Amino acid sequence: MTDPTQDLLPEGLEDRLPQSAAAAARIQRAMLDTLHAYGYDRVRPPLIEFEQSMARRMEGVRTRGCFRFVDPKSLRTLALRADMTVQVGRIAATGLADAPRPLRLCYAGQVARIAGDMLDPRREYQQIGAELIGSDTVAAASEMVELAIAALEAAGAQGISVDFTLPDLVDTLADGPFPLAPQQRVAVRRELDAKDAGALVEAGGEAFLPLIHAAGEFEEAAGKLSSIDGAGVLNTRISALRQIAERVDSRARLTLDPSERHGFEYQSWFGFTLYADGVRGALGRGGTYCIGGSDEAATGFSLYPDGLVEAVKAGEDMGRRLFLPVDHDPAAPARMRAEGWRTVAALSAADDPAALGCTHTLENDGPRPL
Numbered sequence: 001m002t003d004p005t006q007d008l009l010p011e012g013l014e015d016r017l018p019q020s021a022a023a024a025a026r027i028q029r030a031m032l033d034t035l036h037a038y039g040y041d042r043v044r045p046p047l048i049e050f051e052q053s054m055a056r057r058m059e060g061v062r063t064r065g066c067f068r069f070v071d072p073k074s075l076r077t078l079a080l081r082a083d084m085t086v087q088v089g090r091i092a093a094t095g096l097a098d099a100p101r102p103l104r105l106c107y108a109g110q111v112a113r114i115a116g117d118m119l120d121p122r123r124e125y126q127q128i129g130a131e132l133i134g135s136d137t138v139a140a141a142s143e144m145v146e147l148a149i150a151a152l153e154a155a156g157a158q159g160i161s162v163d164f165t166l167p168d169l170v171d172t173l174a175d176g177p178f179p180l181a182p183q184q185r186v187a188v189r190r191e192l193d194a195k196d197a198g199a200l201v202e203a204g205g206e207a208f209l210p211l212i213h214a215a216g217e218f219e220e221a222a223g224k225l226s227s228i229d230g231a232g233v234l235n236t237r238i239s240a241l242r243q244i245a246e247r248v249d250s251r252a253r254l255t256l257d258p259s260e261r262h263g264f265e266y267q268s269w270f271g272f273t274l275y276a277d278g279v280r281g282a283l284g285r286g287g288t289y290c291i292g293g294s295d296e297a298a299t300g301f302s303l304y305p306d307g308l309v310e311a312v313k314a315g316e317d318m319g320r321r322l323f324l325p326v327d328h329d330p331a332a333p334a335r336m337r338a339e340g341w342r343t344v345a346a347l348s349a350a351d352d353p354a355a356l357g358c359t360h361t362l363e364n365d366g367p368r369p370l
Helices: 018-037 051-057 085-093 138-155 169-174 182-194 197-202 218-228 235-248 306-315 332-338
Strands: 048-050 068-070 077-080 103-112 124-133 161-165 253-256 267-275 284-291 296-303 321-324 342-345 360-363 366-369
Touching (some): 018 138, 051 085, 085 124, 124 306, 138 161, 138 235, 138 296, 161 235, 182 197
Antiparallel strands (some): 068 077, 124 296, 161 267, 284 296, 360 366
């Protein structure tokens, strides 16, 4: 008896069939073309690396979320990448250490994680991103947000939203007007992220309660944040956010959740999350950070367009398919392909062009619609 489970895929992994694969390829191509047009050069790091190398490049990146195994050559632990950003950081710190700064790099590839989460069980992702290495200024952050929006627009995303955050907000306030002991800061960050007022008070973060409500439409939320910070320690942060928002205001809906920490394990003073209409969950995140080992400042973003692929794949244009009969003119196919046709050659007289998904058939006077 045949085992009915022998062809099942592991949980969180899936095949991409032609319509979906075509949408994924088009989206990746459109995004990379946009990054290239903005002056970002593509790099292609390997699929696996030494675990230790990955772990040291970004503070907060946990390799226990990676698939790991022992290299039979070196007998050292290897990790299957779960995030390409750390690899680009390594490239910048090693092979491109002497390249002029700021250094603009982009990348695209598959990443895998040991487990998904409750909202998204997927364990393999398409990751496309850009890194501006050698700068984490307001100008660099503005360029990154604008570029991420442009890449999503090129891929066909509609109704784009950008949610800004300040990943180091708790530390900034705890070092100033709202003092906290080091052991309290972790708990306060966690409860602020969960928007749990009761637990926040229990953690000793009563002074941080107004931050829970300082979220929403950008200008309104920025105003609330300013009023909370009576000592003015956030003035430069808020001013920077307003400058970034001004640059992209006409291209996306802007919101602010200053205490949001989910997905910002290694970002410093600035972070942002991207959404689009009709796509479940976030399409990407970005912000400022420091590359471990070289301590070089950088600003970047990563897009995960799988949700966008699912949203648009049903309408993906697969192109005009021209059926070539067995007795077709041998010079015609090259000419038709140069004009943008996809050609499907008959292997026998019994081949049915409609069954093969063709839209036209080649006759003596040219393509004829089926």
